[in-house]
Amino acid sequence: MSPPLQPLFAQRVARLRTHMAETGLDAWLVFAPEHLRYLFNYSGEAACGLIGTRGSWLVTDYRFIEQAEEECMHHEWRRGVATELLCRDRQRERLGQVLRRLLADIGAARLGYEAGHVSVAQWTEISADLHDFDLLPATDFLVQARRVKDAWEQQQMRQAAALADAALEALRPDIRLGQSERQMATRLEQLLQSLGSEGLSFPTILGFGPRSALPHSAPSDRPLQRGDLVVLDFGAVVNGYRSDMTRSHVAGPALPWQQRMYDTVSRAQQAALALLKPGISGSVLSEASSSVLAASEFAAHAGPGLGHGVGLVLHEQPFMNSGCASVLRAGEVVTVEPGLYIRGQGGVRIEDDALLLDTGHEILSRAHRDFELPL
Template structure:
């Protein structure tokens, strides 16, 4: 593991040189974990050509010392030293400092800048996130473990889809089973929607009771060592109508059309186009969601975001979702989502839960 973190840090330093920066202030939680291994909160990282620092406080000091790889841990006394003063104290002769602009508010940054004095600061977005798009073998292993937990939890959940069950109760049962199987928590708030409420792409589970003939849409994920899985399945309880069946088949065909062409070197927008062609050719195209998928890792929605304006070319080591959906208000919706690893030749599906439409 030490070599993996050193490689990440060296790659980050090389990007700083390309940008003409002396140092980088890392503010994003996922970015800091990626570079240092620290899984706590209330921490800030400094990358310089000679040294890495992680600034935290007494609450996380012991954890940081135990977890950090090649980072010197600085325990700041928040009552006696401002964050900006602490940062400046460890910048040495630094004249230009890049910072994770997407992860700090204006008021806080103004306070830091006041203490930095004459150091030139430059907002940086996407520098570390671009590194994180290509997963190493350890990251891939964690994601596979998270996906396997989600698969198993869903398998155990199936008997709970019965008439009278509420969205909230079934969602809680799913979350319990994932954590019982070893998930560190939830990859995101579980989506569990029945009947016409399944047309809400990111609806919140409520007291809706399941009835025979209802749509069921569930979107959920597990977490291992910070790495997330993300899977969606759509079902019908009992007998499906012709419209429900047509809707499901359209989404399934759109997903498969995109998956079939995945490989390194493919412009990601081509996968979007393949799915969209199927959706638009159906009578339900006007209700199709705008996007197709996204990267997944330490953060749920990582780059690349796969949609009509995506300019990214897929690389070996990307882990992405493919998740077309159709959402018809007051009727219901269908979304199917899987996690896929781009391999040297094509792809590998990481989420293996079956997709029976009628249960």
């Protein structure tokens, strides 16, 4: 794993500290795995982070301390970030007791915590130990900060998309009639990891025939039959950053209605992509795409929503639908994925990752779009 350069981490922490000062916080308690990765480069489990006005701490236990030392203390960026690692003895000291000691040492009184990323049971125990501190649910500052990817993050996402492209291309010779959804998904996942993906961006979505109309179809033992519509949605991971791509096919020659369905979804995607640039809102993009679907013979089968942001989390802001007033900015990566789903017959979805540039966008997922599989 290759972490970003030290200045990038220092800049992220500095921006958070500026926000803390503006909102009157002395410290910020981090629980979200994506924020532990974003601020500390930590990819393990059972940890929380604390950002103070001058220092930062990562608290974990014996199972992950060596991993934390490797990831969080990288010699190229350790200086200036001042992360101290604490190995908590879970048998003798509660997490709240560790935090209480740290907060007392740095003279903190007002603590922001990620309320959406800690269980009620865990926070009840922690807050009991911190009863005399001012505990405030944190804002979504880090969620919003992660939306715009820096140059290093953009490169990770290009690589993740390229790995997914390569895996799909390698899968093509293995696709055959009689193969089950589960067999095809397993083979694709093997290819992803053999090509260098850290794992799966999310559990592979794959449906044949009528099951392709399930937007999030989990692979089953259903075999591929001639004439089936096929929807395949998957992604790779590079340094924690994810890709997300969907391709739709038909097993053999397409029937006229299947081809019209595919062409409709393709036009809907292109209508949104033609407008995709900084300064446009998610609702405008969603309307451009949905208007194409609504004007088609398949209007009753259109899936709502157009896409979402992607990065360290598969589904992150902005969520592009009719109610999305959020304006896109250069550096964001979003999916554009209109779909049609006819219950009992099949579905079609086409999805690509797009990076917002200063004057337009760059499509990151470049895998083939052949509709008909030569089976």
